[in-house]
Amino acid sequence: MKKRILAILMVAVVMMLGITACKSGDKKEDDGLIKVGIINNDPNESGYRTANDRSMQEMFTEANGYKASYAYSLKNDEQIAAAQKFIQDEVDYLLLSAAGTSGWDTVLKDAKAAGIKVILFDRTIDADPSLYEASIVSDMAKEGETAVNWLKGQALKEYKIIHLQGVMGSAAQIGRSGALDATAKELGWTIVKQQTAEWSAEKAQQIVQSVIDSKQSFNVIYAENDDMAKGAVAALDAAGISHGVGKDVIIMGFDCNKWALEELLAKNWNYDGQCNPFQATYIHDIIQKLQKGETITEKTIILDEKGFDAATITQADVDNYGI
Amino acid sequence: MTTADTKKKNKPNVSELFGKIFKRQIFIPIAAVLVLLLFNLIVDPGFFSIELTRNSAGNPVLSGNLITILNNGSELAILVLGMTLVTAASGGQDISVGATIAIAGSIILRIVCGTDAKADSASFGIVLVAFLVACVASMAFGAFNGALVSIFKIQPMVATLILFTAGRSIAAWINNNQLPTVSDPSFGYIGGFIPGIPIPTPFIITVICIVLMALLLKFTNLGLYSQAVGINESSSKLNGINPIFIKFLTFVILGLCTAVCGLIKVSRVSGITYSVIAQDIEMDAILAVALGGNALGGGKFNMAASIIGAYIIQILTTTLYAYKIESTALSAYKAIVVIVLVIVSAPAVRNKTKAFFAKLKAKAAAERKEVA
Structure with missing residues (x-):
């Protein structure tokens, strides 16, 4: 009996402490x-x-x-x-x-x-x-358009593209895939392979490896993020296929990771689109x-987003925009 | 007369032979591999070509779909070695292996890269030290899971749910939430090719792991004991086996397997992405054990069948990548094949086929009697 009373008392004390603690927390510091x-x-x-x-x-x-x-x-x-x-x-x-x-x-x-x-x-x-x-x-669609316009500007004799998609249904995937799909259809570019690597470097590596194993030729890799571009490059390296500025295969990535921009600077990759x-x-x-007290007139504000070209990127860009 | 006689004599022999083959647990996984490969042979005979080419560094490497399968199936094959033991002894599965791989990979990169999350050189010594530390850490996490399962008697899936949820955050925390990368090409040898050796290194590592596991099962009682614990814990206890220790040990062994996988994974891409590395590998590992025809409720196991199960999954993945399949439909295709395989290799179905062939045999025997 004594024990029980003690226990009840203790609970009460704890609760009181709790309340006072809350009160002191509630005091608004101005x-x-x-x-x-x-x-x-x-x-x-x-x-x-x-x-x-x-x-x-x-x-x-x-x-x-x-x-x-x-x-x-x-x-x-x-x-x-x-x-x-x-x-x-x-x-x-x-x-x-x-x-x-x-x-x-x-x-x-x-x-x-x-x-x-x-x-x-x-x-x-x-x-x-x-x-x-x-x-x-x-604006993911705009990011995709900027990248595809850059690719259009390369004026290749023919476009044979491996398209590595992100997780299907994500905003980034829809925007970045949409731009390429539309232009490829319009200009008659060949999509050698279009498959989701779910943002994963390893899966991208396996997909590109399967294209190499089936002996299909390609000259552009359009990866919807940097990790997948990295995986694709690993597969190319294993097969001895050259990539980068002035080489056999153009590498495109997104997100502007610092290490990815360094690949651009080293001319191993060709393009990286920013997602700010x-x-x-x-x-x-x-x-x-x-x-x-001003009012905001424009409710939707679209971020400024760049696309970096390996031919023009500088160390300053890597430092400022690399994430 | 004589021909008819031999015919009648042969018939029961053939069905007996088939009955014996069907009875073997390993039959279904091997058949599944053959069916998948046959499908590829019919659709694209070029699927099997293997070539000796040179990589960018000028070293000879083997390439081709079969090599890709052996190469990329490595992590899963290593993982099922441990997963099969855990399944047999504890009657449940460890779902935290993907997260533990992320932790092991993160530890390796933390040691190789230091605090700046970047390493231009990675000497053999430092990689070895990093790997050993990762082994110890992964075994410690395995021990944590094992303790929850064996001592506190928590369901394995619930116990490992803790690390499954927290593991990738721990991995990110180890590297201060940075994404370290290693630019030294020699770091990539582990997940790629060692100069001068055209066989993919992950496959070599897998073979070593399988041999070690085979030796372990041959020269110790681990296999027997874990089956005994899985079949009946209290009777194994009465026979002098310590079920708590055996269960605990299988989880620690699985921890070691995850460390090896972590090393291969981070080496493949010379970096890590915490949320993506070894994603869903726990489900694939459980699936491989099931495809091997092992009962997921514990007890008897067949290690070779599990390993083949792991390669079935990789053959399926490589096959799906090799053909033009819509991105959105990829998982659906995989699911259909998996459903068929799992049903065919389920112990219940196996017993039914066994019974069917036994009946056939009895019928043949009865016929023989009639003739006599």
């Missing part, structure tokens, strides 16, 4: 910092995401006038839960790179009701545009405008 809650995908997902997260971490510091909290998840429901928590914490801005496109209406309405401004980055969602202030996105992860400056500009 230090003039803008509170931002950032919901992003897991930075381990890819080099792109790592660079994206780093750009956020560097921008939203106390020195720049921000107080930032981060939540990472590749799952939509976990992200929504994180958004609800940020709303309870009364952040000023909610920055969101959604894992999935749907299911966000309710939580964004809650945010609006609480006076929290929402800015989407990197990925769009299926929700009414009135629920967010701005959406900063990459440095979105923090864009978000910063928008927040500054909103703080001044």
Whole structure:
């Protein structure tokens, strides 16, 4: 009996402590910092995401006038839960790179009701545009077009292309495949092989190896990310097929990893298309405008994205744009 | 009269022979390999050509679809060595092997590349040290899984779910979330070709691993004990076997296998992508064990059949890549073949065919009696 009373007392004490702890946490510090809650995908997902997260971490510091909290998840429901928590914490801005496109209406309405401004980055969602202030996105189709236009500009006698696709149905795959498919059809380019390597270097290596083994000839490899281009090059090296500037096979990749741009600089590859992860400056500009009370006229902001040519790339480009 | 006699005499012999062959567990996987290869032979006779060419560095290398199959099936073949033992002893599967490969690969690159995530040179010594450290780490992760399964009696799939979920994040954390690359070509020899030797190195490593495993099974009681534990844990305990230790040991052995796979994987591309490396390999490894006709509920196993099962999966992958198949339909094609193979090699189906041939035999015997 004594023990039980003791236990109840202890539980009560712990609960009291908890409540007081919560209270002290709730006290709003008014230090003039803008509170931002950032919901992003897991930075381990890819080099792109790592660079994206780093750009956020560097921008939203106390020195720049921000107080930032981060939540990472590749799952939509976990992200929504994180958004609800940020709303309870009364952040000023909610920055969101959604894992999935749907299911966000309710939580964004809650945010609006609480006076929290929402800015989407990197990925769009299926929700009414009135629920967010701005959406900063990459135009994957435009990335594909830039690359295909570059390829068109090479004026090869004939185009025999191995097309290595990303995970089917992803935005990057749809955009980058779409551009090549359309132009190949229009100009009569031959697609020797079109297969998904699911962003994997090894699978890309096996696919290119199978084309080599079946003795089909090709002169362009259009890989939808750098890893797959790397895998393809490994297969070419094993078969003694030359690649790069002025060689037998043109190598094209996307994402501008630092090591990939170095391959360009060494003229082993020919082209690399950027998928811009440095979105923090864009978000910063928008927040500054909103703080001044200006309105954002253009809701969808498309990131500036370049394509690098091995013939013109410089060390400065590698340092500035490599991720 | 005499011809009719011999005919009647031969008939039961033939069915007996077939009955014996069908009874063998290894029959179905070998038949599956032959069917897949026959399909390729019919559709494209050039599928089997093997050539001696030179790679970019000017070294002789063998190339051709068969070489590609032997080369790329290596990791899976090494992995099923451990997976078969785990399945036999614990009656469950380790689904964390892909994540552990990522960890092993990440450790190797961490040591070779240091903190700048880039290495221009990789001496044999440092690669060896890196590999040994990765072996120890992978065995430690194997021991973690093994302890959960053997001591705490958690279902293997649930126990390994922990590392399955966390492993790739751990791998990324080891390298500070950078993506290290090695530009020294000699680092690529392990996953490619050693200058002067035209046989792919991964295949050589696989052969070494298989020989080591064969020796282990021949000269120790590991095989017998793990089957005994898998069939009946309490009766094996009564016979003086320590089931906890045997289960634990099989997981540690599997850990060692994953370290070897990790080395080959990172060497193939001289780098790593945490979310993509060895993706879904755990499912392929379980599938290989099943295709080998082994009961996934534990007990008796046939190592050779599992290894052939691993190569079946690779033949299937290479075959699908060799033909013009729509990207979106790739997994569907694979699934159809896998369903057929799994059903055919299921122990239940095998017992049915066994019964069928036994009946045939009895019928033939009865006929013989009638004649007499």
